[in-house]
Amino acid sequence: MHYKQLIQKKENFTGNIRILFANEEKYIAAIINLLKTTHAHIYIYDIEDASELIRSYDLDIQLLRRIHFKLNDNLRDLFYSCSQDLEKDSTSILVKGNISTTRFKKFLTQAFGNASQSFNHIACFDLPQYYKTLVLSDVVYQRFPEYKTKINTIFNLKRFAQSMEYDHFNIGILSSVNQPFVKISSSIDAAKLKEHFAKMNERFITVDGPITLDNAIDKNIAIQKNEMSEVAGEVDALLVPDIDVGNAIYKSFTLIGHAQVASILLGAAIPISYTSRSDQLQTIIDSIHLAISLS
Amino acid sequence: MHYKQLIQKKENFTGNIRILFANEEKYIAAIINLLKTTHAHIYIYDIEDASELIRSYDLDIQLLRRIHFKLNDNLRDLFYSCSQDLEKDSTSILVKGNISTTRFKKFLTQAFGNASQSFNHIACFDLPQYYKTLVLSDVVYQRFPEYKTKINTIFNLKRFAQSMEYDHFNIGILSSVNQPFVKISSSIDAAKLKEHFAKMNERFITVDGPITLDNAIDKNIAIQKNEMSEVAGEVDALLVPDIDVGNAIYKSFTLIGHAQVASILLGAAIPISYTSRSDQLQTIIDSIHLAISLS
Numbered sequence A, B: 001m002h003y004k005q006l007i008q009k010k011e012n013f014t015g016n017i018r019i020l021f022a023n024e025e026k027y028i029a030a031i032i033n034l035l036k037t038t039h040a041h042i043y044i045y046d047i048e049d050a051s052e053l054i055r056s057y058d059l060d061i062q063l064l065r066r067i068h069f070k071l072n073d074n075l076r077d078l079f080y081s082c083s084q085d086l087e088k089d090s091t092s093i094l095v096k097g098n099i100s101t102t103r104f105k106k107f108l109t110q111a112f113g114n115a116s117q118s119f120n121h122i123a124c125f126d127l128p129q130y131y132k133t134l135v136l137s138d139v140v141y142q143r144f145p146e147y148k149t150k151i152n153t154i155f156n157l158k159r160f161a162q163s164m165e166y167d168h169f170n171i172g173i174l175s176s177v178n179q180p181f182v183k184i185s186s187s188i189d190a191a192k193l194k195e196h197f198a199k200m201n202e203r204f205i206t207v208d209g210p211i212t213l214d215n216a217i218d219k220n221i222a223i224q225k226n227e228m229s230e231v232a233g234e235v236d237a238l239l240v241p242d243i244d245v246g247n248a249i250y251k252s253f254t255l256i257g258h259a260q261v262a263s264i265l266l267g268a269a270i271p272i273s274y275t276s277r278s279d280q281l282q283t284i285i286d287s288i289h290l291a292i293s294l295s
Helices: A025-037 A051-055 A075-088 A101-118 A147-163 A185-199 A213-217 A219-224 A243-256 A281-294 B025-037 B051-055 B075-088 B101-118 B147-163 B185-199 B213-217 B219-224 B243-256 B281-294
Strands: A016-020 A041-046 A067-071 A093-096 A120-126 A134-137 A169-174 A205-211 A237-239 A260-266 A272-274 B016-020 B041-046 B067-071 B093-096 B120-126 B134-137 B169-174 B205-211 B237-239 B260-266 B272-274
Touching: A016 A025, A016 A075, A025 A041, A025 A051, A025 A281, A041 A075, A067 A075, A075 A101, A093 A281, A101 A147, A120 A147, A134 A147, A134 A243, A147 A169, A147 A185, A147 A205, A147 A237, A147 A260, A147 A281, A169 A185, A169 A213, A185 A205, A213 A219, A213 B243, A243 A260, A243 B213, A243 B243, A260 A281, A272 A281, B016 B025, B016 B075, B025 B041, B025 B051, B025 B281, B041 B075, B067 B075, B075 B101, B093 B281, B101 B147, B120 B147, B134 B147, B134 B243, B147 B169, B147 B185, B147 B205, B147 B237, B147 B260, B147 B281, B169 B185, B169 B213, B185 B205, B213 B219, B243 B260, B260 B281, B272 B281
Parallel strands: A016 A041, A016 A093, A041 A067, A093 A272, A134 A237, A169 A205, A169 A237, B016 B041, B016 B093, B041 B067, B093 B272, B134 B237, B169 B205, B169 B237
Antiparallel strands: A120 A134, A120 A260, A260 A272, B120 B134, B120 B260, B260 B272
């Protein structure tokens, strides 16, 4: 699937968007963009009042009516109020705003309980060098996933791909080698995952690994190296061994490859837009639109 | 230091180059290039005779006289003959040719004994997005380096930088975070390494970490994130946590970033050009010239 299809704007979208912390220029700009490109109602949970920032945009009163402030003077009450609203009131998507990863994780545990342990983060990349979107998991949320967590992530990815109406979804399990080696645990896990899903006779997804990054996105290299995987050059999603690998790839793709990216959290009942505070405005906007597409 | 300075050709170079396996177009092309750009003598250790491949280049007889074949019909004798020559005869550099990583490692153990355990691989990148060469260790040789090995690698890097006449050398210890976190072992090692070298009062090198890839090569990002390392945006070399990280970065830089790269092995008495069989011809040529510069 092409990146543009993933983040396609739903202009008739009328749902409720809840965002945790927006008191920064970038997040306000994203909210203004959303007001203008959809019919969404936006609920801002914050400690600081961002209405002055918003007023500077000189918005039409019709748009302003769709912004709702939920202010609280401490984090505990704020988290509680947002959790309650998520439970009671209709919510289309949740948005991680100007809040640290650690704090947002705490909020998720409070709002979703143990279920939050089976969430996983995906970063969807538009790479000029690859002919379709490359999905990467996990660059931030599941730091050192165990085998069971990896299985769960693959099912989250499957549901994601079904919702996005992929015809078929190829999942490559990343390693530094293309064959299982005892001394490289990522490659052993990969071979086990491949076997596990081969036995399940899954038709919609193909799981293959271990596979290196070059083989995953370039079939010619795989042929040259005589390491031809079923998914070589055709990978839709890559599962990375751990956060050190994921983080390095994320930074390489965005900084060195100038890739566009949209990031969300999978596994919850609602899609969660999940960006880093150092991400660009466009990434925040794209991520919210991707979450809306999934809602 | 700029990449061009690192791989600058020494046209008056008259030393002996020993290459293990050259029976492939790419390696022959590199050898022809060396004959034409230096006065080196080249010793080819191989099982197959590549003289026909070489004849197709229609070389001047003067150049041909500087190619010497050392043929053997089995790997054991070949390794033995090359090891003996390395011990007895003068050698400027050793070149990994068309031979697998696993086999070449075996050869190194035979030729250099236990000393080969403290070798480390460096890949020197010319990234269009970075203003100087970025050295990465280790993307292939030290797979899951222990703390002691990392210390040793830092000293290898220091000797490398001194030989290449750097004024000062900044070493960043890569992680997925910029502060030590107990659950992320790469960050803990990084903090320990930083402390270790701070105590040694090293002047020529600065060792700092943990540092993420974006902070390492972009000072503005580090400032924005309020994670200002002493080496942010100024890193000369990055130590990666393990081969899964190193391999992913290597593939991202070359495939996505179209980076030029030269690779050698540090720690031996002689520089060793150490490329992957899937590397481009230019990488093989640059790596040999880098090794010559160090010899």
